[in-house]
Amino acid sequence: MSQEPEDVKPKLNLNIAFDGTQITVKVKANMKFAKIFEAAEKRFGKDPGMMMVVLASLLFQQLHVSAIGTLRFTYEGNRVQPTQTPAELEMEDGDQIDAFLQQFDL
Amino acid sequence: MSPAIPPEIQTQILPSQDLSILELLKFPLPIIQKSLRHQLQPQDFFSTLKPTTFEIDTIRAAPVLPLSLLKQLEASIDLQQVSSILCPHAPSLVGAQLPTWVLAFWIEAARIWPVKSEWILAEEKLDARKKNGKRTGQTIGLVTCVFDALASLSWADKVKGFPGLVDIDILATYTTNNWLKDEHENQMLQLLECELTRTRNDEGVRIADTFLITKLMEIYGRPDHNDHYLSAPNLAWLRNLGQELGNGVLDKLATIINIGQNHWVAVIVDFQCAEILHGDSLSGTIPAELEATLTWWTFHHTAQHFPIKKLPITQQRDGYSCGLLAWNALATRLLPDQHSLMDSMMVADERLKVLLQVIDRHHEKDYQFTFTKPLREKMPEYSTSATVTEDGIEHTSFANLPPVFIPPSRQLTPSSNSNVMHSHTATPTPTLPPGLTIPPLGPSTLPSQLVTPPPRQVAGTKRSAVDQTPERSLKSKPVQKIFKSAVQKVKSSIRNALELSKEAEDLGDNPKFGLLRYWSKGTAADKQAYFDREDERAENDRSEKDVAEKTVATDKKLHERDLAKRRQQKRRSLMKKREIKEGVHSPGSTKRKVR
Numbered sequence: 001m002s003q004e005p006e007d008v009k010p011k012l013n014l015n016i017a018f019d020g021t022q023i024t025v026k027v028k029a030n031m032k033f034a035k036i037f038e039a040a041e042k043r044f045g046k047d048p049g050m051m052m053v054v055l056a057s058l059l060f061q062q063l064h065v066s067a068i069g070t071l072r073f074t075y076e077g078n079r080v081q082p083t084q085t086p087a088e089l090e091m092e093d094g095d096q097i098d099a100f101l102q103q104f105d106l
Numbered sequence: 107m108s109p110a111i112p113p114e115i116q117t118q119i120l121p122s123q124d125l126s127i128l129e130l131l132k133f134p135l136p137i138i139q140k141s142l143r144h145q146l147q148p149q150d151f152f153s154t155l156k157p158t159t160f161e162i163d164t165i166r167a168a169p170v171l172p173l174s175l176l177k178q179l180e181a182s183i184d185l186q187q188v189s190s191i192l193c194p195h196a197p198s199l200v201g202a203q204l205p206t207w208v209l210a211f212w213i214e215a216a217r218i219w220p221v222k223s224e225w226i227l228a229e230e231k232l233d234a235r236k237k238n239g240k241r242t243g244q245t246i247g248l249v250t251c252v253f254d255a256l257a258s259l260s261w262a263d264k265v266k267g268f269p270g271l272v273d274i275d276i277l278a279t280y281t282t283n284n285w286l287k288d289e290h291e292n293q294m295l296q297l298l299e300c301e302l303t304r305t306r307n308d309e310g311v312r313i314a315d316t317f318l319i320t321k322l323m324e325i326y327g328r329p330d331h332n333d334h335y336l337s338a339p340n341l342a343w344l345r346n347l348g349q350e351l352g353n354g355v356l357d358k359l360a361t362i363i364n365i366g367q368n369h370w371v372a373v374i375v376d377f378q379c380a381e382i383l384h385g386d387s388l389s390g391t392i393p394a395e396l397e398a399t400l401t402w403w404t405f406h407h408t409a410q411h412f413p414i415k416k417l418p419i420t421q422q423r424d425g426y427s428c429g430l431l432a433w434n435a436l437a438t439r440l441l442p443d444q445h446s447l448m449d450s451m452m453v454a455d456e457r458l459k460v461l462l463q464v465i466d467r468h469h470e471k472d473y474q475f476t477f478t479k480p481l482r483e484k485m486p487e488y489s490t491s492a493t494v495t496e497d498g499i500e501h502t503s504f505a506n507l508p509p510v511f512i513p514p515s516r517q518l519t520p521s522s523n524s525n526v527m528h529s530h531t532a533t534p535t536p537t538l539p540p541g542l543t544i545p546p547l548g549p550s551t552l553p554s555q556l557v558t559p560p561p562r563q564v565a566g567t568k569r570s571a572v573d574q575t576p577e578r579s580l581k582s583k584p585v586q587k588i589f590k591s592a593v594q595k596v597k598s599s600i601r602n603a604l605e606l607s608k609e610a611e612d613l614g615d616n617p618k619f620g621l622l623r624y625w626s627k628g629t630a631a632d633k634q635a636y637f638d639r640e641d642e643r644a645e646n647d648r649s650e651k652d653v654a655e656k657t658v659a660t661d662k663k664l665h666e667r668d669l670a671k672r673r674q675q676k677r678r679s680l681m682k683k684r685e686i687k688e689g690v691h692s693p694g695s696t697k698r699k700v701r
Contacts, residue, residue, distance in 0.1 A: 015340070020324070072270070072288060074317050076343035079269035079292070096340035100317045103288040103364035 012086055016040045018099035034082035037073055046071050071099045108180050108209035118162055120214055123262035127225050130261040135215050139169035139195055148182040150194050157190040158203040165204055168193045170212045179209055221275045228278040248458040255465045267471035268293045269315060280461035286429035288316045291362050294433040297463050307441060310357035319363045326399040351377045352407030360440060362432045365393055372417055372432035374439060380410050385417030387431040420447045427453040
């Protein structure tokens with residue numbers, strides 16, 4: 001038996017679907033979703049933290065806001081938290097995460 | 107990269123993350139410079155001279171630059187040459203040279219200001235409501251309660267106990283007339299789900315978040331929606347849900363749907379009564395796409411056409427209450443004893459009531475966090491204790507039984523779908539929540555079987571329909587996920603100890619001691635060393651075997667040679683005796699010539 005532990009885990013290919021488009025990201029099972037979301041938002045052209053920019057724009061009136069809204073991510077109908085990891089959700093290779101645009105009301 | 111603010115100064119000029127929202131409002135931050143007199147370049151702010159002032163009041167007096175300019179400054183500052191920051195944008199501070207860390211202070215202040223401004227707006231709205239001529243005693247009481255609640259919330263915290271882990275400043279929207287977003291709607295749906303659970307009215311009702319029907323509409327929008335829905339492995343959870351509703355395991359699906367990115371409507375898909383209830387606070391009819399999607403989905407799982415009916419809902423008289431009224435329509439329908447349709451003139455008060463409920467829920471979860479964390483950090487002390495989780499189930503741990511520890515990631519990110527608190531104590535015999543039964547594992551249902559669903563059970567016996575072969579994929583099992591969240595797995599002590607040590611290692615603590623070192627998982631280097639040792643041993647074995655074989659062969663050869671030698675001697679001896687007898691050979695061993 002050996003003495004020191006080490007996490008040598010294979011990477012997962014996760015599909016992220018948004019508005020009819022699907023991208024694939026290769027991630028470690030213990031990677032936080034915050035990073036994955038950030039990458040997905042960039043790939044889908046939705047800047048992460050856009051709401052902060054919108055709020056800042058109200059104050060500073062100088063930032064150009066090209067789009068409103070960030071993405072929400074669900075897996076099997078349940079909301080995925082940025083602090084969770086694929087391993088926590090028992091995700092497997094080829095699993096799909098659904099992304100939705102932030103919704104407003106009137 | 108700008109230099110960091112000295113810690114002793116940071117506590118004076120920036121609000122601590124522990125401050126409450128009301129304390130944040132009192133905390134002085136420098137004003138925001140909205141516009142500059144003339145175009146300033148980053149070089150205009152840099153000086154090679156040493157700072158002339160470190161006074162906190164002077165630094166606070168300097169207005170904060172726009173965030174875009176601050177980012178330019180941060181990117182272009184050269185700390186080898188720049189020794190101080192100038193304030194050409196502040197007439198009163200022209201000539202003043204501030205320390206370079208003032209740049210980090212301005213950036214941080216510019217990031218805090220949007221949060222503070224949200225709460226400033228909330229405070230103004232609450233004050234205005236208190237002074238409004240149409241105020242009632244209830245309004246004043248609610249406003250007071252909200253202020254008390256804001257004094258208990260940390261401004262930098264996250265809202266706990268709900269699906270989205272969002273910043274707490276999103277709650278400020280409840281105090282204003284701003285539009286409600288999906289985060290608010292999902293928070294309200296979660297509150298409704300909790301209320302249903304606590305009043306034991308959740309049997310057969312599924313509260314779905316705002317994205318479920320959106321997903322269904324996305325699927326229906328595909329030209330091959332039937333094939334895709336039947337075959338896509340990633341939609342197994344959705345097919346399972348449909349099957350549970352179609353089989354009678356669940357009665358109703360209630361949710362709020364966003365229409366056209368600007369309006370919320372309530373929808374209850376009642377599989378028991380075979381109808382779809384649609385509640386629009388603007389008296390609108392159900393959108394064709396939504397109707398087609400729901401009709402397709404319900405027909406798919408029941409082979410029946412569900413008619414669309416009106417869900418009673420309060421009519422909207424403003425431009426911002428549809429989200430609240432849609433939620434109220436659902437609550438009134440599902441919990442008629444606890445809720446009633448609200449007065450459209452009292453929606454502002456109702457928003458405050460929802461806010462207080464959200465804050466209560468946050469505190470419940472926040473309390474669980476602070477309750478469980480110190481216990482987890484300690485090593486276990488085995489004793490008898492009872493823990494009552496929020497679902498009312500009492501979990502008892504017995505003396506001398508090792509407790510089950512929950513990884514911090516689970517504790518810090520509570521699953522909103524789980525209404526069962528993960529207790530830090532072991533449950534010797536996990537019990538099921540009320541209303542749940544374990545369906546037997548059956549063979550997978552083929553997609554084709556979904557087209558012709560089994561007949562629904564009659565009322566009163568439908569709960570037994572759980573065992574009607576729900577579709578089971580290898581990994582997507584919503585029913586099992588319910589059990590996963592509801593029933594705490596009892597793990598082995600070794601596994602628990604290893605998980606604890608792994609967490610300790612992540613935190614930089616000494617992770618292993620005693621037997622844990624023996625049970626540890628090997629590293630790649632360890633594995634390589636093991637294989638090297640094995641190779642060496644095999645090599646040694648091989649060489650020893652070769653030597654042994656060679657020795658045996660040599661011995662055998664020597665032995666055979668010896669035997670041959672003896673045979674030869676024996677043969678010669680016999681020949682000699684015979685020759686002596688025949689007279690060919692003399693007894694004195696001298697050979698006689700044969701004539």
